[in-house]
Amino acid sequence: MTYRAPQVLVAQDAPAYIVGPDGVGRLTIVARFTHLVTRFLPILRAAGGDAALEHQLLTANPRRALAHTLVSRLQEGRHSQPLS
Numbered sequence: 001m002t003y004r005a006p007q008v009l010v011a012q013d014a015p016a017y018i019v020g021p022d023g024v025g026r027l028t029i030v031a032r033f034t035h036l037v038t039r040f041l042p043i044l045r046a047a048g049g050d051a052a053l054e055h056q057l058l059t060a061n062p063r064r065a066l067a068h069t070l071v072s073r074l075q076e077g078r079h080s081q082p083l084s
Contacts, residue, residue, distance in 0.1 A: 005053065005056055005057060005061070006056075006061065007061070008056075008057060008061060009061055009062060009065055010036065010040070010057050010058060010061075010062075012033065012035050012036050012040075036058070041054065044057075
């Protein structure tokens with residue numbers, strides 16, 4: 001099966017710093033950084049995703065997006081400035 005998802009970027013974060021109703025912040029770690037592999041990929045596979053789609057979403061698309069960002073920064077002469 002061929003998938004067309006050239007502009008899809010998958011992101012995750014390790015949640016989270018939560019401020020409760022009392023105004024007190026609490027650090028709550030829900031899934032850390034394993035969520036993508038332990039939850040997302042099994043759901044993707046169960047829905048019919050294959051190794052090619054996994055590669056596109058988790059390797060090829062981020063690589064292309066990051067390379068594009070770097071090339072754009074180099075072309076604009078902003079390579080020594082921090083990413084914004």
